[in-house]
Every structure is written in structure tokens, then in C-alpha cells.
Amino acid sequence: MLGLAGMESSDAELVTRVLHGDVNAYGALVSRYRDRYARYAVHMLGNREDAEEALQDAFTRAYRSLARCEEPERFGAWLFRILVNRCRTSGARRVRRGQTFVHDEGALLNASEEHPAEQTMWREEIERAVGELSADQREAFLLKYVEELGYDEMSEITGVGVSALKMRVMRACDRLRILLKEVHSG
């Protein structure tokens, strides 16, 4: 589906091609950001099914709004903002449905072959601990430590002030510290 030329092009070039009618160029953007952003969606939403749905929706929304992408060279950041927003509404829907946070089945299946049982338990505990955080704290923690964004970038993406984000990250860390201590002591 994706040509080599598409894989080597910059985001801005691909966006321009899509806007000029080369719909296949969008496939290169999908391939480029699929896995990179799937991780955030999986950890944020807690299961692969919801994550794929959110990511798919983010890609189609981005396509529909592509003409309004003001900085095509930063397509990835723009797409990520759409995804973060989409995950928030997904999170709200999950709460309304009364579902619980579940671990990433796919990640568990890919667990390391070294001490697989122990590794699987560790992963499960990590996913459970992340799921114990409030949505705000989870979002802030993932953006800061997993996606390794600066607070200014996080603020731009989430629309939340830097101080509030720092507070959320701190509280997330406090909560995780307690949860992980429980795991180790248990």
C-alpha cells in the first residue's frame, strides 16, 4: 500500500500531496504514526480495542480536517492533539458504560520469553496501576514520562496549565509509588 517514496517524504510533503488529491500519501502518514500513537491510546484507554477505535477515529478526523492543519510540517503533533482529545471522550464513555480498566492483551501476548510468567505478572501490575490513576493523572503521567514531552508541549496539547500538569504528574507518581509498594510488599 505504501510506496518507498511515501515513507521517505516529510510530513509536510505528504500533507501537500494528500491535499492535491493523492489519497495514498495519507497511507504513509498512517503507517508513520500508527504504532507511535497506539502506545499512548492503549495505556490511556486500557485496552487494545478502544485504543484502535480511538486511533482510527483520530486518523479519519485528521483527514477530514487536513486543510485546516496550519503547520503541515507538524502533522504528527496536530494528529496527537486530536488523539488526546479523542481519548478523553473515550474515557468518559467508558466510565458511563461502567466498564473497568483492563490490561493490554496484545502486549501480554508479546511478553518476553525470559521468565514469561513473572514478566506477565509485572506487566499486569503496571497496567493495573496505570488504570488506578484518575484520567487526568494518567494523561499527565503518560505524556510526561512515557511520551517524554515537556510541560509546555503538554500544556499545548491538553489545554491545561503547566502548574496543574505538574501537580497531576506529582500526584500520579505518589499514587503509583503506593500501588507499586503494595505490589512488592505483597
Next chain:
Amino acid sequence: MAEWGRTTLEMFVEELQRPVRLDESFDRRVMVKVRRLYAAQRPRGVRAVFAAIAGVSRRPAWAAALAASVVAVASVGIFRARALQPNAGATRLEPVTFVYVNKTARSVSVVGDFNNWGVGDTALVATNHQGVWSVKAPVATGLHRYAFVVDGKEWVADPSALRAPSDDFGLPSSMLVVEDASK
């Protein structure tokens, strides 16, 4: 944070940073949708234009402009062509800043006929701790209706904008006239 053992933090984050791989069927599913949207953007007369809208719900603005121009050409005689003429050049985009104040909102987006009413497509950003949300978006010159969507579900009118008449859909909306700044 400092009390938290560095090893534990590293292990924890390291685990979360492991790549999550989606197979290529994901790309195919996305591109099937995208191609449908693309096909819907290629108008073939008035009927085809509507069918496209009804089938996929929203299209990029550039496609709408293209569709409008094609419809104008394909329309029924000089009477209609003249009616459309004053708007024929109305595709110029002007930056418009939307501002909404809500201290308790978790997300705010603006929807309107300039973004085909796509919820979440144009998100506002909270610029400070006072609940002031804003976004600067390019909007075509002309008259538009719009609303804010709070937390993805609550539709509200812009309290500082021109009011639209009591909405037939039972939900509030506002009006905006974007003028060509070059004139």
C-alpha cells in the same frame, strides 16, 4: 518523586514505553474509510454531491469549496449562476479566534458549518487557570453558524457572539460573519 527508587521508576516507564504494534490491517481499515471520504469529495452533479454528504457525513473544507464550484457550473442556467456569483470568490480564509470561558470543562471544541460540524475537529486550548479556552482557526469569509461542545457532549452557544434564532434542532448556536480583511 525523589523518594521513589530510581530503579523502580525506570523499570516502570521502560515497560510502558515498549512499542505497541498494530498490524497492517489497521492501516487498511483506516484507508478504507479515508478512500470513502475521498470518493465522496468528488462531486458529479447536485445529486452526487448530496449523496456523498449523506454517506460519510463530513468532508474537508477544500473539498466543499470544490464541490460548490462544480455545482455552480453544473447548475440550471444563468439565473442560478448569477445567484451564486457573489459568493464565488468567498473561499478566502481569515483567522478567527474563538474564546469560551468555562472553569470546569475538561475539553472544549468549536463546531460549525466551517468545519462541517465535526465534533473535536477544532479543539480549544485552556490558556490559563481561569477557565479561558481559545483557538485561532482559519474560517472562510461569509456567514457561519457554530456552537461550542463541552466535554464532548454538551452543546452551548457562544455567549459573546451573535445569536442564532431559537434553534430548530433544540440546541443553541451562534452566528459569525467573517469579513475579508483584504477589502
Next chain:
Amino acid sequence: MSNRKMRGMMVVMALAGSTVASANAQDPRMPLKIDAPSRAAIQAILDSAAAQGLPEAPLREKFLEGYSRGIEGPKIVAVVRALAVDMAIAHRQLGALASSDEIKAAASAVHAGVPAVELGKIKKQGGLRHSLTLPFTVLTDIVTRGVPVGAAVNAVKSMVGAGAKDKEITDFQRGVAGDIDKGAPPEAAAETRAKSATPEKKPEKPEGSQIDG
């Protein structure tokens, strides 16, 4: 009967049959498939609008608005049909050279309760004014805020007749809205603000400028 008249009759017939079905708004993010009869009805309205020389963009936008808000098909049909009727009424008053935005703005005013004939009078007052989109939109706004239709029309008509620019009309609207928010009677707010916003170089015409509220 000429072809044009016959076509007009067909349009009226197509637009007249209104089947308003009640529908409550659902979660607006939930995709809602438009049922086939509603799609056919919308298509018929679009075809009728095209035949009548009406711009289709406002109708498409209204359809998308309803669709995005999760409204059910029959309700969307009813609303789009009502808009088409309002646009047709407005179009008759504004003439063939009216822009899509002017027709859209005028249709909103009609929807808000402004008699279409008054829009025609405002247009005459406007003379060679480049666009009546903003005056019509402001008219709709102040009527929606509670200014009686007669007072609102007179205020906008006097400003347009005196050659007020869009910025002056915008300032007028802000003034009226602010005064009403502070507790002023809407009618008094409109009259007072119109006097201060109307340029003095063109005094208000005494004849044909008053209507019954």
C-alpha cells in the same frame, strides 16, 4: 403556464408537504445513519432549491448540523425543508443577485419572526451597499434578544439607510446586547443605540420607515 412558473409550482408542492416527526437529540458523537426515506426527501429539497435558484450550501450545512448533532432523519428533513421555505421567501424579496450569505442571513431573520417584506425594504434602503449579510444577522440577533420586531427593523433600516458601515452596525449590536444584559428594556436599548450609531449625514427617511410591531 410558462416553464418557469410550472417549475415554481412544483417547488412549492415539494416544499409544502411537511412531515415533522419528533426526535430527541442523542449523544451527538454517535454516528446516525440517515434512513432512506429521509435521504430521498433531503435530495428532493435540494433539487427543488436548485431548480428555484436557491443556494444549496445553507441546506447542506443544515443537514450536516443535524447529522452531527445526532438528530434523527425525519426531524432533519423537517428542519431543512423549513429552511428551504424561509430561503425561498427571502430570495423573492432580495432578488436574483442576492448572495448565498445574504439569503442565508435573511432566512434566519424570517425564522426569527421578521416579515420578509421588511427585509425587502431594508434592501431598498441599502441601495448599492455591498452586502446585507451583517445587517440581517444583527437584526436576527437583537430580535432573538427580545427587541420587538418592529423596533428592531426600524433600527436596522435606519442605520442601513444612513449608510452605516458594518463596524458601526456591529457596535450597535454590542451596545444593545450589553444594555439588555444590564437590565435595559430591549426596545429602548435598540432605539437609543440606533440613534447614536446612525450617521448623521443621511437622516432617516420619514416615509415607509415605520412598521407595526
